[in-house]
Amino acid sequence: MMAQVLDGKALAKDVKDELKTKIQNWVNLGHRAPSLRCIIVGDDPASHTYVRNKIAAAKYVGIDAETIKYDVNMSEVALIEAINALNADDEVDGILVQLPVPQSMDERKVCNTVAPEKDVDGFHIINVGQLSLDMPTIVPATALAVIEMLKRFKIETFGRDAVVVGRSKNVGMPIAMMLHSDKKHDSGLGMDATVTICHRYTPKEKLDFYCRNADIIVTATGIPSLIKADMVKPGATVIDVGITRVTDEVGNTKLVGDVDYEEVKKIAGAITPVPGGVGPMTVAMLMHNTFQAAQNLRDKNLQ
Amino acid sequence: MMAQVLDGKALAKDVKDELKTKIQNWVNLGHRAPSLRCIIVGDDPASHTYVRNKIAAAKYVGIDAETIKYDVNMSEVALIEAINALNADDEVDGILVQLPVPQSMDERKVCNTVAPEKDVDGFHIINVGQLSLDMPTIVPATALAVIEMLKRFKIETFGRDAVVVGRSKNVGMPIAMMLHSDKKHDSGLGMDATVTICHRYTPKEKLDFYCRNADIIVTATGIPSLIKADMVKPGATVIDVGITRVTDEVGNTKLVGDVDYEEVKKIAGAITPVPGGVGPMTVAMLMHNTFQAAQNLRDKNLQ
Numbered sequence: 001m002m003a004q005v006l007d008g009k010a011l012a013k014d015v016k017d018e019l020k021t022k023i024q025n026w027v028n029l030g031h032r033a034p035s036l037r038c039i040i041v042g043d044d045p046a047s048h049t050y051v052r053n054k055i056a057a058a059k060y061v062g063i064d065a066e067t068i069k070y071d072v073n074m075s076e077v078a079l080i081e082a083i084n085a086l087n088a089d090d091e092v093d094g095i096l097v098q099l100p101v102p103q104s105m106d107e108r109k110v111c112n113t114v115a116p117e118k119d120v121d122g123f124h125i126i127n128v129g130q131l132s133l134d135m136p137t138i139v140p141a142t143a144l145a146v147i148e149m150l151k152r153f154k155i156e157t158f159g160r161d162a163v164v165v166g167r168s169k170n171v172g173m174p175i176a177m178m179l180h181s182d183k184k185h186d187s188g189l190g191m192d193a194t195v196t197i198c199h200r201y202t203p204k205e206k207l208d209f210y211c212r213n214a215d216i217i218v219t220a221t222g223i224p225s226l227i228k229a230d231m232v233k234p235g236a237t238v239i240d241v242g243i244t245r246v247t248d249e250v251g252n253t254k255l256v257g258d259v260d261y262e263e264v265k266k267i268a269g270a271i272t273p274v275p276g277g278v279g280p281m282t283v284a285m286l287m288h289n290t291f292q293a294a295q296n297l298r299d300k301n302l303q
Numbered sequence: 304m305m306a307q308v309l310d311g312k313a314l315a316k317d318v319k320d321e322l323k324t325k326i327q328n329w330v331n332l333g334h335r336a337p338s339l340r341c342i343i344v345g346d347d348p349a350s351h352t353y354v355r356n357k358i359a360a361a362k363y364v365g366i367d368a369e370t371i372k373y374d375v376n377m378s379e380v381a382l383i384e385a386i387n388a389l390n391a392d393d394e395v396d397g398i399l400v401q402l403p404v405p406q407s408m409d410e411r412k413v414c415n416t417v418a419p420e421k422d423v424d425g426f427h428i429i430n431v432g433q434l435s436l437d438m439p440t441i442v443p444a445t446a447l448a449v450i451e452m453l454k455r456f457k458i459e460t461f462g463r464d465a466v467v468v469g470r471s472k473n474v475g476m477p478i479a480m481m482l483h484s485d486k487k488h489d490s491g492l493g494m495d496a497t498v499t500i501c502h503r504y505t506p507k508e509k510l511d512f513y514c515r516n517a518d519i520i521v522t523a524t525g526i527p528s529l530i531k532a533d534m535v536k537p538g539a540t541v542i543d544v545g546i547t548r549v550t551d552e553v554g555n556t557k558l559v560g561d562v563d564y565e566e567v568k569k570i571a572g573a574i575t576p577v578p579g580g581v582g583p584m585t586v587a588m589l590m591h592n593t594f595q596a597a598q599n600l601r602d603k604n605l606q
Contacts, residue, residue, distance in 0.1 A: 129432030159504045180500050196499040197483050201462045
């Protein structure tokens with residue numbers, strides 16, 4: 001029995017097609033198209049690729065999206081002014097600052113400058129607070145992608161054991177928070193799993209212990225082949241958020257996740273591939289967040 | 304071998320005596336005494352007792368503390384106006400609204416009205432966000448009491464297994480968040496434990512499984528005798544945040560925690576009693592938070 005492969009690419013297509021229809025309906029009701037502004041500072045090639053993918057997805061679903069490029073030598077003050085101008089612009093629904101920003105800038109300050117209701121990355125401290133209190137909010141897209149995949153592939157979480165490997169504040173932490181969300185709370189998420197958070201100081205034998213006990217393993221470390229077949233309970237769901245470029249003996253490069261995919265898929269009940277798993281769904285959920293921001297802005301202006 | 308009893312009452316006395324000295328030094332430097340305003344709406348006897356204990360502790364350490372009492376029929380608008388007046392008052396450092404507020408009020412809205420830098424309960428969404436991002440912040444007093452006890456009694460957390468039983472947003476969640484804090488982050492807390500969060504939908508056999516594996520058990524459920532001796536690893540540290548009033552066969556009432564204390568103390572390496580454990584430390588840490596708020600306000604006014 002091989003694991004069900006959770007095809008994030010196909011699911012992302014479904015999610016984007018649904019969004020496209022919803023946005024078309026929204027526009028047909030007389031609203032302008034949702035709009036997204038992606039700020040990128042500097043020349044990092046990977047960052048430019050990410051932003052291009054986001055813009056392409058936005059155009060596909062009917063979001064008016066633009067990239068705003070700045071020189072790597074831009075000052076933090078100038079960036080903050082630029083963000084504030086977008087905050088004040090009623091024609092802009094979603095704002096995203098591609099990370100990392102240049103080292104001369106305070107990343108946290110930049111994230112907190114984006115108006116919380118336009119913060120489609122969910123990195124503003126108020127959105128983090130709302131998420132942590134299990135309130136309705138904008139959730140970081142990668143974390144939301146994982147949760148949406150669990151929901152759409154009907155992976156049961158209620159009363160189940162989940163392990164999150166990696167405690168980063170943009171990925172592991174929000175995933176763990178949502179996995180143990182309480183159905184009584186306002187977000188309505190209510191996943192009700194028992195959750196263990198492992199990290200680089202979890203001893204190897206303890207990581208094995210928690211993973212072997214888990215019904216759901218979510219890994220987000222960037223360490224290739226960290227999760228091996230003998231660490232996975234037969235039938236468990238394995239969600240791989242890691243993405244690392246590796247070079248083989250003959251110099252070819254490829255993208256791999258944190259999971260020893262070929263071996264683990266013989267044991268797991270369901271598994272996400274890398275590439276083609278969480279990655280495409282992350283971009284789709286960013287579009288979901290942008291449409292949500294557009295609706296929030298409309299609601300705010302109606303009050 | 305009986306467990307070391309972690310005497311929260313004696314430790315709270317030490318903490319308060321240290322604070323008293325620090326506050327005396329602060330006043331000797333020419334600052335006015337830190338000030339705390341405790342708002343209480345309605346006649347709930349338990350709430351009035353809690354507030355009286357807080358005021359008494361404040362006076363002991365040299366904090367200028369006052370209770371502001373309102374009728375149970377007060378409107379939410381009037382309460383918010385009263386909080387805003389205290390927010391604007393430079394003579395007030397710390398503001399606390401004793402929970403629960405009357406059912407006619409939105410508790411979250413009330414908590415978010417207190418200025419974050421005066422929010423000595425740490426319930427404002429910005430303080431929750433800062434805590435969740437492992438940034439310096441004001442931490443809810445009960446959660447801070449647990450962490451301070453672990454530190455002062457030198458209970459090792461680095462790379463150890465911790466279980467938090469109960470996921471409440473004011474207690475269990477912040478304790479779990481701090482236990483897996485990363486020493487690289489800004490808060491400087493860096494407890495680096497591997498943390499499992501259990502709750503009412505964790506199956507009993509799984510609760511047993513996680514507890515038996517844990518070096519540190521923190522329980523905050525209000526369920527008497529939930530944690531029994533056969534669930535505790537020999538030598539583990541057991542921190543009991545629960546507090547429930549129970550009545551025996553002859554009608555006498557007493558306070559008990561979540562832990563089957565007499566039996567567990569034969570197995571555990573260290574244990575907190577109830578009463579006299581986390582409770583007194585909570586009040587002491589509230590005073591710590593008030594002095595911190597006074598220092599923050601001074602720093603803010605200096606900018």
